[in-house]
Amino acid sequence: MVGSKILNLNSIDGVTVASFNVTSICGVTDVEELSTELRQYVDSVKPQKLIIDFEGVKFFSSQMLGLLVDIWRRLGEYGGVFMISGTNPQLGRVFKITNLDKLFKLYPDRQQALNSI
Structure with a gap:
């Protein structure tokens, strides 16, 4: 497990799960910290399977x-x-309005995402 004040990275059966310790991801500093951590993790570890789990997050900025x-x-x-x-x-509405629901695989919860693999 890797973690910070905002982000947790766990491995579950070979799947990396990124979850959040906050309910809102909207401050510029928070998004920049998150960006740095996620990009560094992906570039160095190159996970084969990554789930971004927004459970508990109520809002995030367009960034x-x-x-x-x-x-x-x-x-x-x-x-x-x-x-x-x-x-x-x-x-979910944000993903639909931006048409990102067509780009990303969306699952109602972490377990369903894990089960789909």
């Missing part, structure tokens, strides 16, 4: 969407699988 697209692209460069789980209805 978070850019980070998710970047992480998805980085994993795609080497054939990694990228999934998102645990979005509440409000966050």
Whole structure:
């Protein structure tokens, strides 16, 4: 397990699960810290399977969407699988409005994402 004040990275049966210690990801400092941690992790570890679990997160800024697209692209460069789980209805609407629900594999919770692998 790797963790910071915002982000936890755990391995469950060979799947990296990124979860959050906050309910809101909107401060510029928070998003920058998250960006640095996730990008460094993906670039150095190159996880084959990554779930970003938003359970408990009620809000995130639009910068978070850019980070998710970047992480998805980085994993795609080497054939990694990228999934998102645990979005509440409000966050789910953001993915639909931006059409990112067509780009990302979305699951209602972490267990369903793990079961899909």
